[in-house]
Amino acid sequence: MNIATPNPEPGPEDFSRTLAEIEHHLADQAPAHPPPDTPPPDDLDAAGETRRVRQLRAEVAEARHLAALQIDDTPLLLDTAKVRKRRRKAHEAARLHLLGQDPAMRAWQAGRMRRTLVTALMVALVLxxxxxxxGVQHFAAEGAEAWSPSWMFAWLVEPFMSIALLGVVGARAYLGTQGRPLNDRKLIRIEYLFLALTLGMNAWPYLPWALEEGQHFSVSRLVLHVLGPIVAVAIVIALPIILAAFSQLDYTRADDGLTGLSYSTNTGDRVRRTAAEVAPLIERAQVLITAGDLPPHPSAYKIQRALRCGMDDARAVRDALAPEAA
Incomplete structure (x- = not known):
């Protein structure tokens, strides 16, 4: 009879040996990979410079370029937009002044002003x-009942006198604008007659001796009713005087006793400028001559093309550079 011998229990050595065999087996089965290279730090480049070194080197290079450019004053010689705008306005003012001295322009301006004044005065006279x-209707109606024939015909008194007066004044005004003032004494008396009638009929009902019982004299009411005729009288008297003054204007010469602004009649109607006034242009021209963009003895035309300035300024620059070129 055989008796089975029991298996001994595994010990710690058996476990260690088994784990070693498993690791060895896995190492044999895994693919071989070369060890990775250690990457350089993030702030180092190929030359071994850090980011701060590169940044400082860029700042130094930028500062050197700025220092070199700040020495050049060429940008300061250029005209700004404000300077060019002011020069354009000055040039326009000079041309307008010269145009205003032209006899034809002076005659046109005087004719336009004369027509405007005559129109304004005639409108004021009609009003x-x-x-x-x-006021005339109240005088002519003499207390007639409203809408009666006498009351309605009273409204026609002032219009037919006004139309006759406007016909005479209009004829005198038109002939005055044509340089043929009409100062006939008969026409003047007719004007004064119509105006006197209008003034009398407006003022009579409001005078102290013409007031009805129970009414009191009022200066303000009297002035209010005679205001229209007084204005008409003033316009009729002033209009011929104004037109006579216009007809005596001499458009071929300047105003008497006044000395207007004088401008040179040089090209472009501009004042010739001295060398001190074109100093920035002279400096720019010298820079262009040094750079070879202009010849040593540039002409005014070449200076004008290079500097983009007026011919007067170009001639001033040429004259200022002539002694240095010689």
Whole structure:
């Protein structure tokens, strides 16, 4: 009879040996990979410089370029937009002044102003006569009942006198604008007659001796009703005087006793400028001559093309550079 011998229990050595065999087996089965290279630090480049070194080197290079450019004053010689705008306005003002001295322009301006004044005065005269229409109607109606024939015909008194007066004044005004003032005494008396009638009919009902019982004299009411005729009288008297003054204007010479602004008649209607006034242009021209963009003895035309300035300025620059070139 055989008796089975029990298996001994595994010990720690058996476990260690088994783990070693498993690791060896796995190492044999895994693919071989070369060990990775250690990467350089992030702030180092191929030359071994850090980011701060590169940044400082860029700042130094930028500062050197800026220092070299700041020495050049060429940008300071250029005209700004404000300077060019001011020069354009000055040039325009000079040309307008010269144009205003032209006889034809002076005659045109005087004719336009004369027509404007005549139109304004005639409109004021029509309004003044229309203002006095109510006063004349009150005088002519003599208390007639409203909308009666006498009351309605009273409204026609002032219009037919005003139309006759405007016909005479209009004829004198038109002939005055044509340089043929009409100062006939008969026409003047007719004007004064119509105006006197208008003024009298407006003022009479409001005078102290013409007031009805129970009414009191009022200066303000009297002035209000005679205002239209007074304005009409003033316009009729002033209009011929104004037109006579316009007809005596001499457009071929300047105003008497006044000395206007004088401008040179040089090209472009501009004042010739001295060398001190074109100093920035001279400096720019010298820079262009040194750089070889202009010849040593540039002409005014070449200076104008290079500097993009007026011919007067170009001639001033040429004259200023001539002694140095010689």
């Amino acid at each position: 003044a006569l229309a203002w006095s229409t109510a």
